[in-house]
Amino acid sequence: MIDKRLFKLEGIISTLIVLVFMTGIQGLAILAQGIFLARAIVDFWQNKLSSETSLNIALFALAFFVRQLLVVIKNKYMAVYADKAVETYRIKLLEKYTEIGSTIIADQGTGNAVTTLGVGLDNVKNYFQLLLIKVFDLSIIPWLILMYILYTKWEQGLFLLLIFPVVIIFFVILGLAAQSKADAEFVNFKNLNNRFVDALRGLPTLKQLGLADQYSDEIYQISEDYRKTTMRTLRIAMTSTFALDFFTTLSIAVVAVFLGFDLLNGVMTLLPALTILILAPEYFLPLRNFSDDYHATLNGKNALTDVLSMIDRPTIKDQDKLTLTTWHNQAQLTLAHVDFSYSEQAVLKDINIQVTGYQKIAVVGESGSGKSTLLNIISGFLLPTGGQINVANQAIPHLAQVDWQKQFFYMPQHPYIFHDTLRENITFYAKNVTDEKIKIATQKAGLTELVNELPEGLDSIVGESGRQVSGGQAQRIALARMLLDDQRKILFFDEPTAHLDIETEYDLKQTMAPILSSHLVFFATHRLHWLDQMDYVLVMRHGKIVEQGEPQQLLADGHSQLNQLRHDLGSV
Numbered sequence: 084m085i086d087k088r089l090f091k092l093e094g095i096i097s098t099l100i101v102l103v104f105m106t107g108i109q110g111l112a113i114l115a116q117g118i119f120l121a122r123a124i125v126d127f128w129q130n131k132l133s134s135e136t137s138l139n140i141a142l143f144a145l146a147f148f149v150r151q152l153l154v155v156i157k158n159k160y161m162a163v164y165a166d167k168a169v170e171t172y173r174i175k176l177l178e179k180y181t182e183i184g185s186t187i188i189a190d191q192g193t194g195n196a197v198t199t200l201g202v203g204l205d206n207v208k209n210y211f212q213l214l215l216i217k218v219f220d221l222s223i224i225p226w227l228i229l230m231y232i233l234y235t236k237w238e239q240g241l242f243l244l245l246i247f248p249v250v251i252i253f254f255v256i257l258g259l260a261a262q263s264k265a266d267a268e269f270v271n272f273k274n275l276n277n278r279f280v281d282a283l284r285g286l287p288t289l290k291q292l293g294l295a296d297q298y299s300d301e302i303y304q305i306s307e308d309y310r311k312t313t314m315r316t317l318r319i320a321m322t323s324t325f326a327l328d329f330f331t332t333l334s335i336a337v338v339a340v341f342l343g344f345d346l347l348n349g350v351m352t353l354l355p356a357l358t359i360l361i362l363a364p365e366y367f368l369p370l371r372n373f374s375d376d377y378h379a380t381l382n383g384k385n386a387l388t389d390v391l392s393m394i395d396r397p398t399i400k401d402q403d404k405l406t407l408t409t410w411h412n413q414a415q416l417t418l419a420h421v422d423f424s425y426s427e428q429a430v431l432k433d434i435n436i437q438v439t440g441y442q443k444i445a446v447v448g449e450s451g452s453g454k455s456t457l458l459n460i461i462s463g464f465l466l467p468t469g470g471q472i473n474v475a476n477q478a479i480p481h482l483a484q485v486d487w488q489k490q491f492f493y494m495p496q497h498p499y500i501f502h503d504t505l506r507e508n509i510t511f512y513a514k515n516v517t518d519e520k521i522k523i524a525t526q527k528a529g530l531t532e533l534v535n536e537l538p539e540g541l542d543s544i545v546g547e548s549g550r551q552v553s554g555g556q557a558q559r560i561a562l563a564r565m566l567l568d569d570q571r572k573i574l575f576f577d578e579p580t581a582h583l584d585i586e587t588e589y590d591l592k593q594t595m596a597p598i599l600s601s602h603l604v605f606f607a608t609h610r611l612h613w614l615d616q617m618d619y620v621l622v623m624r625h626g627k628i629v630e631q632g633e634p635q636q637l638l639a640d641g642h643s644q645l646n647q648l649r650h651d652l653g654s655v
Contacts, residue, residue, distance in 0.1 A: 088391045088395070092168055093171070094164070094167075098160075098161075098164050099215075099219075101160070102157065102160070102161070102216070102219050103219055103223065105153055105156065105160070106153075106157070106219045106220055106222075106223045106224065107223055107227075108149070108153060109149075109150055109154070109157070109224065110223050110228070111227065112146045112147075112150040112153065113150055113224060113227075113228065113362075113365050114227055114228060114231055115146035116143055116146035116147050116150060117228075117358055117361040117365060118231075118358055119139045119140075119142040119146060120143045121354060121357040121358040122136075122139040122354065123136060123139040123140050123143060125354045125357060126139065128353065157216055161211060161212050161215060162212050164211065165208045165211035165212045166208065168207075168208075168211055169205075169207055169208045169211070172204060172207065172394070173200065173204055175394045176199070176204075176390060176393060176394060177200070179393055179394055179396060180200075199386065199389050199390060199393065202386075203386035203389060203390060204386070204390065206383035206385075206387075207383050207386050207387045207390060208383075209383045210383030210386075210387055211383075213383075214373075214383070214384075217369065217372050217373040220372065220373070221369040221370055221372075224368075224369050225366050225369055225370070228362050228365055228366045229243060229244060231362065232359055232363075235355045235359060236345075236351065236355060236356075236359055238341070239338055239341065239342065239359055242338065242341075243334070243338065243363065243366055246330075246334045247370075250327065250330045250334070250367070250370065253326050253327070253330060324374060327370070327371055327374050328371065331364075331367040331370070331371060334363075334367065335360075335363045335367070338359065338360065338363050339360055339363075342356040342360055404479075404484065404485075405474055405475075405479050405482075405486045405487050406477065406486060407475055407490065408486075409570065409572060410573055411440070411572070412439075412440035412441050413439070413440055414439070414440060414474075414475050414603075415437065415438070415473070415474075415475065416436070416438050416439075416461075416472075416473070416474050416603075417437045417438075417472070417473040417474075418434050418436040418437075418460075418461070418470065419435055419470055419471045419472075419473070420433055420434070420435060420469065420470040420471065421433075421460065421469065421470030422434070422468050422470055423456060423460055423465060423468050423469075429626060430456050430626050431453050431456055431457060431467075431626045431627075432627050433470075433627065434457065434460075434470065434627075434628055435628065436621065436628070436631075438619075440603065441572070441600075441601055441602055441603055442603060442618060443599055443602075443617045443619065444603075444604060444605050444606065444618075444619045444620070445608065445613060445614055445617040445621070445634065446458065446605060446606065446607040446608075446621045446623065447607075447608060447620060447623070447645070447648060448609065448624060448648065449609060449624070449651065452623040452624050452626070453623050453625070453626040454578075454609075454623055455577050455607060457607070457621075458493075458575050458577050458605055458607050460482070461482060461575070461605060462482065462488070462575050463482035463484060463488055464483075466481045466483060474487065489571070490571055490572060490573045491571055491572075491575055492512075492561075492564065492565045492571050492573075492574050492575065493575040493577070494558070494561045494565075494574070494575065494577065495577050496577060496578045496581050497554070497557065498557045498558060498560065498561035500545055500557055500560060501546050502545075503544065503545070503546060504541065504542050504543060504544055505530075505533075505540075505541050505542070505543055505560070506521065506541040506542060508545060508560055508564075509521060509524065509525065509560060509563045509564060509567065510564075510567060512564050512567065512568045513564075513568045516567055520567060521541065521567070524563045524566040525563055527562075527563075527566055527597070527598075528559045528560070528562040528566060528594060529559050529590065529591070529594045530556070530559050530560065530563055533552070533559070537550060553587075554587070555587040558579055558580070558591055559591065559594065561579075562591075562594060562595060565598060566598065572601070573602065573603045573604075573605075574598075574599070574602045574604045574605070574606075575605050576604070576605070576606045576607065576608070577607050578608055578609070579591075580592075580608070581608075581609075581610075588610075592613070599616060609652055611645075611648070611649055611652065614634040615634075617634055618633065618634075619631070619632070619633060619634075620632065620633070620634045620637060620645060622637075622644045622645050622648060624644070629644045630643060630644035630645060
């Protein structure tokens, strides 16, 4: 019900102690409210209008006021703490994303990460505000009332004590069913977010390929699944609430019937009977409130589990951290028998690579051969499931290392262009550069024409809600970023020209060629004309490196895998 990891939060123990204290006072106020209300009603029934009756009414009003005031104070108190706790989790989550964010995104998707940080933490806040209060109400208030009823009429108290676990059992049974449905609902919600974010990011490509309508149908179907799952969860939740209300109402009715018999038989007087009857609904009220808010906070509980699991996710141990100042022409990287599996399906198998210094390495193969996955392993965006890695004579378990990822640029098929000025997009990795260096970088990257076209030049807004740039222009902006930071000596290219026309690709190739020198380059492509810029090639098929060596030597061998690939692709 309450995750033990919550008790690691700063100030949680003192907060819960204060909450217990306020709940205890609230329970006594409820008890006093019932007692003085019963006394006042009995006085009116017996026509005993006196100062004592007025005192009973005043004490009832005071108890009622204290009870409601404590409800407000508790909600406000827990709201303040919930805000503080959620911000603490938000900071820790952001720190975790910063530390191992690339592997999180690769593992769970951008949509899931964004959802957890946004809507997920909002649900956690509701969980703190609602459920913790109700848990302590349920743990304290019914038992104060039960002790008074046992003292007044032990038979009625015993009945209420015995019926309480029966009601809880039905609540637990239906609650578990609702929990199962809520888990499925939350999974569908995260799936919907992932698909939605991916669709937004890939919308221009989908439009170009004429698949926008088809993908919108897929998003609609996912949202429909989420709607149906939500309705199933609500159906079970409402059934649970109905069952709880039915049993508690029936229990109160049984108590009322036996109290009526006791009154008719003269076993007890009106005052204690009426007091018990007034307090009986209050005895069940915390359980009913807990039931309502439990179903309302199931998503918060699931989100909290995700947040805590993410925060507790193991980081790189000190002895496994890579220490690398700057990649140089004598540095070495070795991958030995590296494997990678996704959902128990092997994607990469027995990868063996050794590179030194500023080699330019092409990774070629048909679509689905594992080129992008290999680049993601080497860049640290994915963690290998087997094998050994050695960088600069340091054995490490994986390349999701801060010192390694500070060394490289990664250019995907679609470089991300931020909603900002062209200047800020170009200087993303190098903020403190002079205008002269920016000018030189834009010229070398072939952006001069774009800068001249923009109404405010480098200070024009581009990206989302700004001037849209073409695929070739986006690639040139990414190249300009590379040119401004000469400290990063490793370059990763993942099919950077896959969606460009031949003319644009040729122009971009002339721009990129000088940039590739004095760098370690991994260039994944299925367009083999790039081999004339490379001095080593890895040929991949079905997740394996089937051949590697110098391009010219492999091309000279008529039976090589590279020549076979060239034949299959129908290009050089």
